[in-house]
Amino acid sequence: MSRYQPTSSFNRRAMPKDPPLPKGFTSVTDILDDSIHHNRTVSVVGVVKDYMLPRSTVGHDWKSKITLFDQTTEEWSEGINLDVFLPLEEMPKVEAGDIVIASMVTRQRYKGSLSLLNNKTMTDIHVYDARHIVECRGSRSARGALRPPTRKVRREPDQKEHEYVLWLYNKIDKTVVPDREEVASRAEQTVNIKDKFSLLQDVKNSRFSDLIVQVVKAPYDLGDRASLWVSDYTENNNFFNKTKNDSDWVDGIPIRDGDEYGYTGKWSKTKSSTTGEDRWDGPYGKRSIQLTCWEPHADFIRKNVDVGSWVYLRNVQIGNGKLDTNTEGFLRTDRAYPDRIYVSVLDPQADRETLDRRLLEAIRRKRDYVKDHKQALNGGTKRKPEGSVQNENRKSRRKLKREGKAKAYQEQEQSKQAALLGLNDHIKCENADKTTVPFSSILEPVRYDTTFELPFTCANYRTQARVVDFHPANLRDFATSRTNGEFDVLSDNDDGGSDSDSSTSSKEDKKRRPSDKLIWEWCFALKLEEVSSTLPKGQKPASAWVLVDNTDAQLLTDLDAHNLRSRDNADLLEKLRQQMFILWGDLEERKSAIEARKSKTGWKQVPAHSDEENGDGAGSVPGLSQTSNKPFACCIRQYGVKVKAEEDEEANAGEGMKWQRVFGLFGTKITSD
């Protein structure tokens, strides 16, 4: 049996004299049937049931939609949507009752719904004007009713197709064809697109709103419907006031005063359960709304939505629900289009460029909420001392900058000498106009009016040094991974995805979400040693560990980080090895040999304290200083990070924390020419 006459439509396909579908065509029923794969190219001939006038898109084309049905679907008046993207002037013009041949269209699933999609190079859309088909009744062909094409067609319909169109016109039950005028007037309204988008803070009772929200609690399945708690991190006084006290919640539903429906009794068995599903993952206060979603939305939610998902919800009816206590939302089955799903899952990890601005703003609000929430948890006083320390630093920094300039001038002569040291000219360094300062002077403690020593200063330097060690010891560990945090899409985010200590999230928040992607970044440290022609004999050159972060490592190596422990990236590892060889000569070979001889106590940590003027602190490997490599010009920045203070140390960065100065490499590039 031909696939154009499957058993599934046998019963609906009556009359033995019915002509077969023209070769290469598929019935609407079969297109709607799951036996046809997605993205298959099909051709269809059908009667226009509904359409939407073209609207502009954010892309180049305009978009219109034509709903088609045929004799295999007329019993249910079911139809398939044909989404058409074309320039406005090329858009086909149709009316209800017209017959359309759409050849070479793609069967697609978009936002949960099946539809057909035109493609510019392959698809032909031929429209037969219903009013003229009547006039063709005397002939065997509907050819005379064919409207002039709106764009160049690949192929004219053949005689069989013209005949089939006429047959279909006569065959179709006219009572199921919607009235032309009625559809036209409805279509006119489709160009008046009402922007129903609303923030939760602005939703109004009995209105319909489109929302961009995050699911803050696992959807609760109620059989024929699903309950969803969502937030966009705005506040609405009419919302339920979620408190930290979870005793007023059962199974995701707040227990109302009076408990009219006896929830407490009914569900008391599960009340004490604190499984992940019961967990509240949203903001406190009046920031979340409960939605009741009927089919087919409920089914979509069951399959595609979980706690943490960001969703775009369309046509949510806002109301007070039966209890008339708090504002709730209702996502109902569309009466006119029962298959239409008004839920779509948004991808916050998408390119920032393509991300919906409204989603970005919601994520920003969440970030701010989380920050403020953290402050509240900490008593709201923590930030002040931090700020004052920074102000302090800012003042002193300005003064130091002035002093630094004078000092730099004095050191100019010295640096000129250093320039004669035979630098590695494969290493290029930015800020060539800036005075080079000796590496040792960067390491000197910073004093303010000689009354106290600053923990660090923020400054950039240009200097000359050579690499005498690196960390981690294995080049494969120069790249590390982290999950792409939710707030990373915010351009001003400073919460660092992997910066778990500064994160305010709960443990659950840190748990990897299915949508999180693994991000690979460079992170390694180089131990630099001073090169100086004026160093007195016998005196050890100054040295210090210098961190190389992802951006600076990208510049340095001209490579992007990936999992270097994966065999797939063996090429990248080799490239990295070659690049580093230019920078540090045979250092890796020497280090490998030494490490191989070392006891199996594991690698030592990079010294947390980077000031290692004497060079023999933890992390230094004896013998590596003898490595033969050339010094090079590089840029070094000094900055401070907050670390936990030991009991006997001064906590100068707020409660229990102290400042520690750190050095970083920047503006330095390995070149092979």
Added chain:
DNA sequence: GGTTACTGGGGTTACGGT
């Protein structure tokens, strides 16, 4: 099967349910 690779609306509108 085939191309190119993006674009994506409606509404005097709403029930059902604990």
